[in-house]
Amino acid sequence: MKLVLERFTHNALALLAVTTILFFMFRLMPGTPLAAFINENLNADQQQAMLEQFGLDRPMWQQYFIYLGNLVQGEFGLSFFQRRPVLDILLEVLPNSLILTLASLIIAYIFGVLAGAWLAWKRGSWIERVAVPAVLATRAAPEFWIGMVLLALLSFNAGWFPSGGASSPGLAYTNNWQRIASWDYLHHLALPVLTLALYLQGLPLLLMRSNMLEVMHEEFVTMARMKGFSEWRIVINHAARNALLPVVTAFALGVGLSMGGNVVIETVFSWPGIGRLLVQAVSVHDYPLAQGAFLMIALVLALMNFVADLLYMVLDPRVSHGRKG
Amino acid sequence: MRKLKVAAALGLAAVGVAALGLATAAFAQGASERVRKINLYTWPQAALPQSYQASQLIAQQWRQLGLDVEVKPLQRQAQTQLIWFSRDKWDATMWRMVGRPERSDPDEFLYSLYHSSYAEKGYNFIGYINPEYDKLAEKQRTQLDRDERRKTAFAMQEIINRDQPQAFLVHPKYPLAFNKAVFKEDTVVNQSGIGIRNIWTFLKIEPLGAQKDLIINSNETINATNPLYIGGAVDSWVTDLIWDRVMRIGPDGMPQPWAAESVSWADDKTVDVKLRAGMKWHDGKPVTVEDVIFSFEAPAGDKAPMYKPFVTDIAKIEKTGDLGLRFTLKQPNTTFLTASLAKINLIPKHIWEPVLKDLAGKPETAEQLKEVSWIGSGPFKMVRWKPTEEILLERNGEHFAAPKIERWIMRIVPNAEATLGMLKRGELNFIGIFGGDPEVLVKFAKENPDIAIRSEVDIGFEYVAFNNRRPPFDDVAFRRALSLAIDRRLMVSAAWQDYAIPANSHVSPVLTFWHDPAVDQLKTGIAEAKKILKDAGYRVVGGKLYYPVGKQEKLTTE
Secondary structure (H helix, E strand, C coil): CHHHHHHHHHHHHHHHHHHHHHHHHHHHCCCCHHHHCCCCCCCHHHHHHHHHHHCCCCCHHHHHHHHHHHHHCCCCCECCCCCCEHHHHHHHHHHHHHHHHHHHHHHHHHHHHHHHHHHHHCCCCHHHHHHHHHHHHHHHCCHHHHHHHHHHHHHHHCCCCCCCCCCCCCCCCCCHHHHHCCHHHHHHHHHHHHHHHHHHCHHHHHHHHHHHHHHCCCHHHHHHHHHCCCHHHHHHHHHHHHHHHHHHHHHHHHHHHHHHCCHHHHHHCCCCCHHHHHHHHHHCCCHHHHHHHHHHHHHHHHHHHHHHHHHHHHHCHHHHHHHHC | CHHHHHHHHHHHHHHHHHHHHHHHHHHHCCHHHECCCEEEEECCCCCCHHHHHHHHHHHHHHHCCCCCEEEEECCHHHHHHHHHHCCCCCCEEEEEECCCHHHHCCHHHHHHCCCHHHCCCCCCCCCCCCHHHHHHHHHHHHCCCHHHHHHHHHHHHHHHHHHCCEEEEEEEEEEEEEECCCECHHHCCCECCCECCCHHHHHHCCECCCCCEEEEEECCCCCCCECCECCCCCHHHHHHHHCCCCEEECCCCCEEECCEEEEEEEECCEEEEEECCCCECCCCCECCHHHHHHHHHHHHCCCCCCCHHHCCCEEEEEECCCCEEEEEECCCCCCHHHHHHCCCCCCCHHHHHHHHHHHCCCCCCHHHCCCCCCCCCCCEEEEEEECCCEEEEEECCCCCCCCCCCEEEEEECCCHHHHHHHHHHCCCCEECCCCCCHHHHHHHHHHCCCEEEEEEECCCEEEEEECCCCCCCCCHHHHHHHHHCCCHHHHHHHHCCCCEEECCCCCCCCCCCCCCHHHHCCCCCHHHHHHHHHHCCCEEECCEEECCCCCCCCCCCC
């Protein structure tokens, strides 16, 4: 329990640091949000009024503490440009980003873990000689390129999938849940998920493979062999369980990382997610929205980090036992 | 003692060097008389590939005159910050003016781009000051006789051609596309200088079969759907359809009565308007004279700064009957029909009066209210708006010009190539803007016989802005030379891949009535440019350009 609390504090501190860096980073960037309000009709007084309204006329440290105070109360502020609460804007697109990320990761990791274990087992065969370079290639290929190739092949030419967006033009849903559960949404989700999964599967696959290779030389595996267990049983029950540990960590961190890294996929597939929102917010100096979006990503990252820590404790008792000793 | 001698010798030597320096200076016009390095600002290649390519070509051509030129790409925001807000800190920049329906009247470009009153803050960011031009700019506004006004417009174009306060490059040509298997081909309307993406098309386009929705793309999100504020380039595509105006710019570029049965000049300061009978707001209430008067009075305060300039010329508005009203202007203004009557959105008083009252005394303006109400009286009604996904309008069957399509749906598609896939699959059936290479779109249409392409030369233009405030750009000869050094045909073919025509006027050739053909014959060429510089006293020494004798460089390149 003490350990859980400790890990929690770590993550909370990390979040505070992220918040602080974000806050100052955006304000130290060249340019102001006023530049986007390019308008000959705004006179100096009106510009000043606008600065005051945004709170940008106060000293930066004051702005910072006001911002922190609001954050603690769950108040992310108003977007300069959309004039709506940042939280509303974020929550509108967050489900899309989470679904895209989680679906891709789950597919990538299930495939990666199984294929990695299998490839380790096939060490030295021709399969390995073909598969490993192929995996490395998909991992090295830029996401947008994979996305464009898939779009060209499966959408433009074969016509199996829509070319973008999250639902067909003009379709209305009574609520977001209904939309997410619809066939139409899943149909739109397929290509972006496939692209992201293709991009992501390399890491768990290679990680699993090298872990397996290591584990398979351990004494307990030799022991199992001596006991006369079948090869599959050894792979699944003995080797794979142990090789899985680092993959779990990678998965949890992957959720956070790919949340923010979806900008490219979201742009290629016109997917209404947090990444596109972020890019747009940064380019027009919409500080509250950009900070909110980054913070949301950091929050998911910290949360998943925490989950990974907890999972690790469950999966590998040595982590918590070691502390006690 | 010895030290002293050394010092004396050094001193002598220093004097000698200085003398030698002076001598070489006199011979070579001196280092301080050399024209400093010129920074040419541009957009990043990824943002606007054509402009970027053009800036590289221009730099090459200027270097041939003996200039040091550095091409500096800046992100849009940073560029705006520098060019617009620090008006004395730059030399030359790539810039563009975009075409809009209300720019079909040449006044906006004729007046705001070069009138001295706009130099400090407005559109005349290049700082061109010419009292002769100012007078003509003001004069053309008072000339109700079109032929007389045209003479003035020609004279203004000739002054700009003579002074070259900036170098015009091209008027771009934008190909747009639609699916002719979905829509009857001849019901698509081309608006001159704008193209087929215009309200007339959206009203008249006729579905052929079961697909009654027009699905159009946009590459950027809508910032605001507010009748008192345009927050981004595509915002007006939507506001145009929801809110009516007293007049509209017709497909021919001329204003025509819209929400009015008639609009007429009683004298050069008085305009009489008779509204159409039976118009209704989307909430069912009738459109009254009071609503119209309110719509023109609302921007007069400080709550709609973007629309304020379009009503400042109005002295008073009176009700003259159930459907009649009379505008009295402070001074004769021939552009009033285009710049005000065809620009101001008609808004319902019963909704907006309380909103504006509530804003009184606060720093906020109505611009900051992203969406107050979507009640207009226009041919389409707003149904739904998802900022990063789509906006959905529905036909207003009760409108006097009710559209033939059922719904107007705009999808936000940031990926230009994906728009082609969508067009092929029917996820889109109208390309409202194409961010990719125009050639790709045209090729795509050739391979897909259902897709029709329409190209139109733009009212807007691309140019190199010179900072007229700073030497050497304060010298007409220098500006002319730099402008003539640019080969427009090369620009058109190498940078714009022939999707443009050469430009040398702020009045596009598509505005056939107002464009002065005399300025089209700009004789360009490096030889011509060199001759101008030489005649003005500039000298080239060791391949570098020097000011005429007596003129010295005072600035350093930043």
